[in-house]
Amino acid sequence: MKNFILFTTLFLSITAHADTCWENFKQHTSQLMVSREYQYRVQDIGFVHIPAQGKAYTMDGTKNELVMLIHGFLGSPNELRSIAEMMNKEGYPIYSGLIPGYGATAQVANRYSKEEWLRWSTREIKRAEKCFSKIHLIGFSTGGTIFHDYVTTNPDDKNIASVTFLSAFFNYRPEFAGAMQVAKTSGVREVELKWVFQQVPVSDARVIIDTPETYLQTAPIKSMFEVVDLGKANADRKLPVQSTVPANALISMGDWVSFPDTQAAVLKKNFSNLEIRTYFRPGHIPHQLMLPSVSQAADQVDMAVLDFIKRH
Template sequence: MSVRPGAEPYSHDGSREGSGKGATGIVLAHGFTGSPRSMTPWAQHLAGAGYTVRVPRLPGHGTTWQEMNRTRWQDWYAAVDAAFRELDESCDRVFVGGLSMGGALATRLAQEHGPRVRGLMLVNPAYKVEDVRLRALPVLQAVVPSLPGIGNDIKKPGQDEVCYDRVPLKALWSQTKLWATVVRDLPEITQPVLLWHSTDDHVVPASSSALLLSRISSTDVTEKVLHDSYHVATLDHDAPRIFGESVEFIERLS
């Protein structure tokens, strides 16, 4: 199935000193029903700083929502895990980051790979959603294929994360299983964490980031509040700030 223009994965081999292709590798994961487009400007900034970067296209994303409804969270995780394992073989250190559901996938990487993940960078990560309709999801997903979409929650005009205009419900049901798994194991997170969250987010509630902060075991935690961006902050007014602060975080830990 053809990939939508702009939804292609991003890959760059860095030039910094160190073993293999680059001393520092970074894996970035995009969000639910979104595409690598939401992470590509960030990835390009990191590539410009000399790092090796991978932004995989999660299975079922960037094509059609019907195809996404045939995928599950284990498929999405397998894509970011493969990218991490590749960089872990070729780089001296690897950082992982994610937006929204991509933040949950990045968190899962840190839980599974432990200290092999040098640091965790999260933008409006999703570990829960406060929507009463989710109570009906176990039944609803069996009879209704999709609901109206939640993408492109961006304050800055003219931005497009190349997302679906429908939410595939079987895939959403699977995402709730991912949340439960990640939240259960949050105390296993000991890596340094850099967290950005928007004051105006129409997709993921502030309680999601609060849940992360209340349960992780990390002692090196930096929380940044974004006042001029909605959910997809990596394409919004605060994006340059995210990009610059992520490089500072990586440099400090490298």
């Protein structure tokens, strides 16, 4: 009887600590958004506020396993909301973070470096680990690159239960090499996306123009090359041993942003416990393969992500 009472007391104490920690985590997340908005206003006098759909958000859950998500270039946390809501319905608490510089303007985004993104993501993971001993990472495009960097440079972090890569960015398609070189040498810092997509119509672009509350409508060129450099650094990294963290890669062979062959090659090289799922339906499964509005494989992607995380 005494042992039962001790066990019950200990369990309740741990549960109370976890609940308090999570409440503090959520409060700090809200404070970060207030601080970020103030900083953005200093950096761009024309900036007003981060749209409600573009802010970092949390969702309460019944499980003691956190799902942490990071969006892609031009985007914001709202980009991954459909997957976040699906995971939350299964009981997982959610944290979807906002990459520093995003959710504002191209001028603001251009002020942030890849090093600042990596320091931010590490801080956020460590902050989450104070509340959860089991964390599942889901990164889309640049978010996938950021999580790849963390997992491959922190091999001793045993709190990372799994990592899911959605169209992870390591390199652009070879067809764009010429255009990227022009962009790099032109000296242009910002480009209106609507004009770009009129010149080069690709299915991957439609959702960006259609949802300005989620995506920047002007591309920050300096920030774009920070993404390119981060992708290359991760693609070229030579690990002493492969990561043993369970990894899940979902790749659209029709991706016109991140080169599918490079995605597969880099992840095969760096993860010993890797599952790869490829999707191919020309014009119907773009870079944003998880978005129902543009991808015919969105439901399949949702189920693949959920199944993988449940198994780990």
